[in-house]
Amino acid sequence: TRSTRPQRMLKAVQKNGTKGNPESVISAIDYFCKHSEWAMNVGDEKGSILDSVVTEVNPSTVLELGTYCGYSTVRIARLLSPGTKLITLEFNPVNAAVARQIIAYAGLQDKVILVEGSSGDLIPQMKERFGIMTFDFIFLDHWKDRYLPDIKLFEECGLLRKGSVLLADNVICPGTPEYLEYVRNSPRYESKYYPAHLEYTKVEDGLEKSVFLG
Numbered sequence: 001t002r003s004t005r006p007q008r009m010l011k012a013v014q015k016n017g018t019k020g021n022p023e024s025v026i027s028a029i030d031y032f033c034k035h036s037e038w039a040m041n042v043g044d045e046k047g048s049i050l051d052s053v054v055t056e057v058n059p060s061t062v063l064e065l066g067t068y069c070g071y072s073t074v075r076i077a078r079l080l081s082p083g084t085k086l087i088t089l090e091f092n093p094v095n096a097a098v099a100r101q102i103i104a105y106a107g108l109q110d111k112v113i114l115v116e117g118s119s120g121d122l123i124p125q126m127k128e129r130f131g132i133m134t135f136d137f138i139f140l141d142h143w144k145d146r147y148l149p150d151i152k153l154f155e156e157c158g159l160l161r162k163g164s165v166l167l168a169d170n171v172i173c174p175g176t177p178e179y180l181e182y183v184r185n186s187p188r189y190e191s192k193y194y195p196a197h198l199e200y201t202k203v204e205d206g207l208e209k210s211v212f213l214g
């Protein structure tokens with residue numbers, strides 16, 4: 001059967017990237033998306049904002065919802081302190097298989113735990129399966145209609161602490177209106193919008209950073 005876009009992206013990384021060099025993997029994916037095929041990675045513009053928030057938080061416990069091809073996984077993992085690992089959830093097994101190879105090509109496989117499944121099933125298992133108490137940093141980049149139910153699940157499962165930072169992609173395009181309304185009106189969060197554009201386009205999009213106040 002015909003290859004998938006993530007599989008073609010992996011080939012481009014292996015051709016144009018340098019093994020063990022995360023920056024070259026990020027550049028190879030951005031080049032592929034700008035010159036060959038658009039793909040729904042967070043991209044370079046929003047990726048720089050992601051980098052700055054991760055650097056500011058310097059998290060010890062990290063969760064990413066929505067691995068896709070591993071682009072943002074590589075962006076985050078390359079900035080983590082030695083010994084820190086990030087957990088990333090991917091629903092689509094074909095994409096997960098590509099992501100594992102892209103993460104390994106970047107040399108970051110020891111900093112990443114990639115779990116296949118849905119957030120609704122896996123979030124309640126975080127404490128028992130991974131020995132997590134609370135998350136310092138969460139990147140939301142999965143089904144846009146799961147952002148709101150999942151933030152409520154984080155609260156119910158006691159996975160947030162005073163100061164936990166949630167960063168959400170695509171709050172304008174495709175959009176997460178119910179999530180935005182919740183975090184911007186809840187007294188339990190301090191939220192800030194970072195304007196940008198949909199990856200590799202001129203379409204308006206942005207990231208919403210929300211700090212849990214306890």
Ligand SMILES: O=C(NCCCOCn1ccc2cnccc21)c1cc(-c2ccc(F)cc2)cc(O)c1O
Nearest residue numbers: 040065066089090091118119141142143170173174
């Ligand atoms: O849809 C998007 N992402 C989500 C993928 C599936 O995620 C499924 N998934 C991954 C873990 C996971 C865990 N639990 C449940 C579902 C779970 C997404 C879409 C666009 C986009 C914007 C404009 C367009 F014209 C077309 C597409 C841009 C983005 O940046 C995105 O992130």
Ligand SMILES: [Mg+2]
Nearest residue numbers: 042141169170
């Ligand atoms: Mg996204």
